[in-house]
Amino acid sequence: MSxxxxxxxxxxxxxxxxxxxxxxxxxxxxLSEDIESCSVLSPTGDLQYSSHGPGVERARVxxxxxxxxxxxxxxxxxxxxxxxxxxxxxxxxxxxLMVGLEGGGTLVATTAPEARVGLVLYDMxxxxxxxxxxxxxxx
Amino acid sequence: MKRLFRGLLLVGALxxxxxxxxxxxxRTDSPGEEAVxxxxxxxxxxxxxxxxxxxxxxxxxAHKVLEIGV
Numbered sequence: 001m002s003x004x005x006x007x008x009x010x011x012x013x014x015x016x017x018x019x020x021x022x023x024x025x026x027x028x029x030x031l032s033e034d035i036e037s038c039s040v041l042s043p044t045g046d047l048q049y050s051s052h053g054p055g056v057e058r059a060r061v062x063x064x065x066x067x068x069x070x071x072x073x074x075x076x077x078x079x080x081x082x083x084x085x086x087x088x089x090x091x092x093x094x095x096x097l098m099v100g101l102e103g104g105g106t107l108v109a110t111t112a113p114e115a116r117v118g119l120v121l122y123d124m125x126x127x128x129x130x131x132x133x134x135x136x137x138x139x
Numbered sequence: 140m141k142r143l144f145r146g147l148l149l150v151g152a153l154x155x156x157x158x159x160x161x162x163x164x165x166r167t168d169s170p171g172e173e174a175v176x177x178x179x180x181x182x183x184x185x186x187x188x189x190x191x192x193x194x195x196x197x198x199x200x201a202h203k204v205l206e207i208g209v
Contacts, residue, residue, distance in 0.1 A: 037208035052208055064204050071196055075177050079185055086178035089201035096201040100180075108209050 020134035021049045024127065032123035034115035036094070040131060041065050043104030048135060068098065069106055086125075088117060099124045102132050174198050 021040060029035050029051075039061065040049040047062040072084035087098040095111045097120060107124055111117060174189035175197045187194035 039209035050209060061204070061207070061209055064200055065209065068197065068200050068204070071193075071200070072177060075185060075187075075193070076179055079179065079183070081179040081181060081183070083180040084177050085180045087197075088176045089197045090174050091198050091202045091205060093202055093205040096204055108204075110205050110209055 020136075021131065024130040024134040025049060025051070027130065028123060028127040031127075032109075032120050034111045034117075034120050035109045035123075036111055038107070038109040039065065040101070040135065041069065041106040041108060042135075045069070048105070065098075065106070065108055068096070068108075072098065086121065088121065095120075097121055097124060099128065101128055101135075105131075105135065107131060 025038055025040070029038065037051045038049075039047060039051060041062065042048045045062060045066040047058050047065070050058060050061055052058075052061065068087070068089075072087045076082065076084045083100060085100045087096075089096040090113075092113065094113050095115060095117050097109045097111065097117065099107045099121065101107055107128065109120060109124060111120055172189050173186045174194045175187040177185045177187070179185070187197065189195065189198060
């Protein structure tokens with residue numbers, strides 16, 4: 001379960017101040033304790049932050065999240081929309097939640113099956129401004 | 140003894156028929172549980188059931204991501 005503190009790995013993409021993204025996501029996890037893991041994907045599909053330790057292949061995680069972002073984009077085009085701003089996927093193992101960031105990035109979080117998903121999504125949406133500031137994106 | 144055997148046979152046949160009808164109805168009538176909900180930039184939403192190809196694509200990847208975390 002959530003420890004309320006991120007011990008993740010951050011790649012300083014986008015000229016972000018050191019540790020700013022980690023702090024922003026740490027605040028999010030402290031606020032929303034149902035979040036088990038989280039990451040930030042840049043507009044170009046690079047993994048800017050992952051709450052995972054160095055043991056997990058960042059490229060693999062980035063590829064899987066990129067595939068989900070691609071599926072969401074395909075669904076949007078199918079419906080004649082520009083973008084998917086939020087995606088919630090429910091599986092037996094839990095929920096995967098994605099929230100679009102200003103500038104094209106994506107905030108991703110996972111929760112247990114019994115998590116209060118609505119509240120987590122609300123907190124994720126509220127964290128967007130802080131994450132945008134932390135990633136140093138202009139938008 | 141013959142009567143008992145006949146009774147058991149009847150009960151078994153009835154139970155089998157109930158199971159068959161139940162599985163048939165589940166197979167044909169179940170709309171599938173909602174597995175994916177997408178909110179678009181204009182506020183509209185789209186739900187995908189777990190038994191659709193598109194829904195399955197999302198859940199397959201999400202399941203792998205949930206196994207290792209992000």
